[in-house]
Amino acid sequence: MPDDEGWTLPEVAVAVDLAVLTVHDGALQIMLVKRGIPPYEGMLALPGGFLASTEEDLDVAAARELEEETGLHAKDLHLEQLRTYGTPGRDPRRRVITVCYLGFSPNLPEPAAGGDASEAVLMPVDKVLRPRATVAFDHKKIITDAVERARSKLEYTTLAAAFCGPEFTVTDLREVYEIVWGETLDPRNFHRKIMSVPGFLVPTGERVSRQAGRPAAVFRRGPATILHPAMLRSP
Incomplete structure (x- = not known):
């Protein structure tokens, strides 16, 4: 169809994809589905x-696809737009532009496949991003971007708490940073930095004993959204 200036407008389909990350079994994991239809069936x-x-609104479409293909509900996740992908040829059927959403959640329930997906699984991102691992479309690139966005957001926001349950200890929070970043942090320095951020953690007044030693204080996520100063990964 030509526009007002005489250009022929290409037929473009719009899609949404979701990169949902969680910390599970001591690893950063991502929700994937096994395609039940071509292209890339299986x-x-x-x-x-x-x-x-x-x-259909993009946010509504993302929530719908998430529920149809995995049984998960958008209201149970922290969900935000990652970026838009539109390289020609990324989908063999036609020109497709996809808006990818990045999600974070603690303790994801067992996924239930549906829609165009024959199976839904959680997989460690390290396994998915191995050089010989194959993922449909350009989704390996999208997953790489999603993991890097998650790692960088932990540097300057309080989003790490989105990987924790409603109540958690500073040790629980530190383990999230260590798993997502893939590095070991000094417990004392981490505790000092986290506790110096106003509004990051709200004490519940409870304590929990998980190992020998003094019971650990239990916190909830506070209203703060920004870490200042930022807590940077090792270069």
Whole structure:
């Protein structure tokens, strides 16, 4: 269809994909589905799909695809847009532009596949991103970007608490940083930095004993959203 200036506008389909990360079994893991239809039938991919109509909102489409393909509900996740991907040829069917959403959640329930997905699984990102691992479409690139976004956001925001349950200890929080960043942190320095951020943690007044020694204080996530100064990864 030509526009007002005489250019021929290409037919473009719009889709949404979801990169949902969680900390599970001591590893940073991502939700993937096994495709039940061509193209790439039987291959692992991010959950997602095309907008149901030209009237469907992107956020609504992302929530719908998440529930249809994994049984998860968007309201139970921290969900934000990662970026848009539109390289020609990324989908062999036609020109497809996808808006990817990045999600964080603690203790994801067992996924239940549906829609175009024949199976839904949690997989460690280190395994998915191995050089010989294969993922449908350009989803390996998207997963790489999602993991890096998660790691960088932990440097300057309080988003690490989104990987924790409603109540947690400073040790629980430190383990999230260590797993997502893939490095060991000094417990005393970490405790000092975290406790110096106003509004990051709210004491519950409870204590919990998990190992020999003094019981650890239990906290909830506070209203703060920014870490200042930032807590940077090792170079």
